[in-house]
Amino acid sequence: MSKPESNSVRDLLFGNLWDYSPSIESASNVIIKPRYGHFINNKFVEGENYFQTINPATEEVLSELPTADDKAVAEAVAAARKAYEKYWKPMSGQERAKYIYRIARLMQERARELAIVETMNGGKPIKESRDFDVPLAAAHFFYYAGWADKLQYAFPGSEVSSLGVAGQIIPWNFPLLMAAWKIAPALAAGNTVVLKPAETTPLSAMFLAEIIQEADLPPGVVNFVHGAGSTGAAIVNHPDINKIAFTGSTTVGKNIQRAIAGSRKKLTLELGGKGANIVFDDAAIDQAVEGVVKGIYFNQGHVCCAGSRLLVQENIADVVIEKLKHRISTLRVGDPLDKNTDVGAINSAAQLTRIREMVAIGEEEGAVKHESRCVLPDKGFFFAPTFFTGVTPSHRIAREEIFGPVLSVLTFRTPEEAVAKANNTPYGLGCGVWTEKGSKLFKVAGQLKAGIVWGNSYNKFDPSSPFGGYKESGFGREGGVHGLLSYLEVR
């Protein structure tokens, strides 16, 4: 591709000639209670040491929740154990399926409400919670509901049985969706659940708890307890839990693996990532740029499989970078409840600090920063979509997960170099490959050490599609028939 003739180049102006008026999703019909409890035996129960949860876009307090200590966790586990023995284990798969289907249907009925609370508590754009998180979460329940009475066909020739009580710990980036990813397969496989939502985003789980009440699940089949790391540790260390499923940081994942050492608990981990989006010079270039944008700026970059490294073939780097600059200048950053917002609020003050630190490190290390010239709101936690050029594999911004809207651009010359650079990380979750040459795509996809390879696409998810990592991105899969392996004893 020839370079533009510099003397005749003009730039595109993405200005305000015709601007979009605010189009704010009304939260008036969504009732967030000033206080929630733990959810044990289908009841909200009071606890101790209440902490506040806020709207990261406004820093306003939305509600308060108790912190579960060992005792509260033990109550929840006891409820789950009793429900497992008394109701869920003896129940036929078909009846279990009906309950799970009910949850899915109720989620669809209350979809708008769920989307609003997810956006208010987590900071993600309403567009995403409405069109992605909530429908996909409901779809997960639909998908796994259908497995509940077909488990004997999942792994032909094998005998399968449930594990017992599953302790599940989920992150703040997709609070409702991660709850669905955890709860749906666990229930379908015949297990009962104690789940801890992330301490910054506990509210959509409380709406899900109401749905579970409405669905009239047997008491104790699904329990929620609140709190931060110490609550998580109480779950991990509880002796009557048979299975731990964790999604979150690699550091915490390692701690959990250590903590269950010597026990007979089964473990699955979905941890961090530093995904590479590889763009070859024969790619459908405009769609590749779109995929790069989707790969890193979706959900403010709070995505474990984010394509946080762009590996672009050297001979098209200038063109791709120019297109990237234009594209990010059309991203609308602001009020997450505005239906036209593309990039919402950073989930917490702590995460914003982390992103700022990493960006400062990128600049100190000599990478060139490009950021979209958008006006950020005065209140709340916001960060402009940013990318760095002039990044090499030794830069910290090319190695460490930033978990924010910050992309590192590296170049390569040959497919071999692209693969080597893509794999040059302890992580192995998502990767993208952009080329119109099928044989090259297959070869590179085969060589990438990553659990998901998106060919000419990025950040696609589906309940039937297994998701999970290689290497330090964790082990076990969620989604699809493979997701059942995490919740069944297979012989």
Place this chain on the structure above:
Amino acid sequence: MPANYQVPRVPSVDQISVEERAASFTTRSIKTESKLAGLKMVAQMIDLTTLEGSDTPGKVEMLCRKAREPGSGCPPVAAVCVYPTMVPVAKRELAGTGINVAAVATYFPSGQASLAERIDEVKRTVDAGADEIDMVISRGEFLAGEYGKIFDEVAATVEACGPAHLKVILETGELQTLDNVRLASQIAIDAGAHFIKTSTGKVTPAATMPVTLVMLETIRDHYLKTGKMVGMKPAGGIRHSKQALHYLVMVKETLGDAWLDPNWFRFGASSLLNDVLLQLEKAQTGRYHSERYLSMS
């Protein structure tokens, strides 16, 4: 010339990703002031069109009146688009209004005539007073790989247009693939087209957002490379204001502010204007309106 024509290298296009991107524009929520401003902009970008075998001077007069004074506080449209035989009527009816007369030439809609015959029609139509010519390319030749002939016919038509502006209809519904759309767009632009246009309106599918996006991206890349602006006209199938606003969103976010201008973006449509009027009434009165209060178009 065709023997040594260098077919332009254009990037591949991935259909599914383009469709996703195009769909993403439709999630923009255009309300209140921006809706009002957008509707007026849409109206000003309309090539109010009648291309029927049954067209008569009376029908064209009626259309021109509507073009001049749409009512409901709506500004006049950009152009009236008719068959060559109707150009004198339209010219007379629109004299002094600033509204252009556009005519479909080159043996619209099939283009099945010799190049000489097509060029001759263009010249006659321009002589009759057309400000803009909407030509069709020879889709058969394109699909047969005779890209040089497409270049030549567009270049010859540009020349035949003289002062008139040329819109090149690719008839994307017949080209089928987005790769073809991208290549045909580039050839037309290279040959000097002032506008590229999706469809005649006689073939289904006519204008779609994915097709239009690919054409806009071709225009954008050409502009960034050469500094030369080319206009875009989706035509056919755009009947509702909401659709038209989605197209505007796509233009705004693909090409930027410079193209939010009737000189650079048009809608080829017949029933769109009345829907814009209904929406304008709603925006201004707060009532959902009825077509019985609007004049036909």
Place this chain on the structure above:
Amino acid sequence: MAENVTKTPSSKSEKTNPSPRLRVQKTYKLYIGGNFPRTESGHYLTATNHKGEFVANICRASRKDFRNSVVAARAAQGGWAARTAFNRGQILYRMAEMLEGRRAGFESILVQQAGYKSAAAESEVSAAIDRLLWYAGMADKFVQLFSATNPVASSHFNFTMPEATGVVAILAPPNAPLLGLVSALAPVIVSGNTAVVIVDSSTPTIAMEFAEVLHVSDLPGGVVNILTGLRSELIKHVGSHMDVDGIFSFGSSDDERRTITIEAAESVKRVEFIDDVPAEKWTSNTMQSPHWIVPFVEFKTAWHPMGS
């Protein structure tokens, strides 16, 4: 196996024959990267038979021997995984052929060193051969058993398939010195992993005899590396080595499980524990399963748009 235990071997023939032919004794070394080196440490252990009599000195593999084995296994892994499933199946089949050809020697070791009755020895060797055959046939089947095309709700073709995890350390079962080893090894390498096997059984010599079978089976050097030594002093290093991707451990106590897992967590290793069973139970078909392959494969899911 005990540390430098010596007990005078008794030999009747020495008493009855005044000038017996002196048997040439075999020096048992390690098997690393397709070679048979001595342990770099110079330490050795004494293998005894079931009566406690001296059999041979065997290498007491060190942390550095383990490290060298991991290097060899890592170097071999890409090439081994890149071979066709058909070819890996052929090589496992070759291993079965080679073992069949040398079965008398293995039976004799089991009888003389492990105290097996001859029928039991025959049974274990037969089962080991059959197990290799079973996994040989699995090489081009397990991918189909555990792959899926996934009906996603968008215009994408989506499929999931297993790939080898990488380098797997195997703590071989203490029981059934031949069959246990084969049963632990085959499911790991059949998918394209390479292995470092640590043998700490009552009859460690048989593992090195088996290394010779591997050596003549067209198995590329480094795919299987076998170390004899003390499991108790090696497990910490096995767990902590950052270039080991998985650990397959048989017969671990809770303490050993804890040690291994705590160390393994630093690089998020895949760790699979299986309880050891008495030797005669190892012949059961329940001790072979496609689900023994699964812990050391990674499921890769690929998406691609379907358009025109």
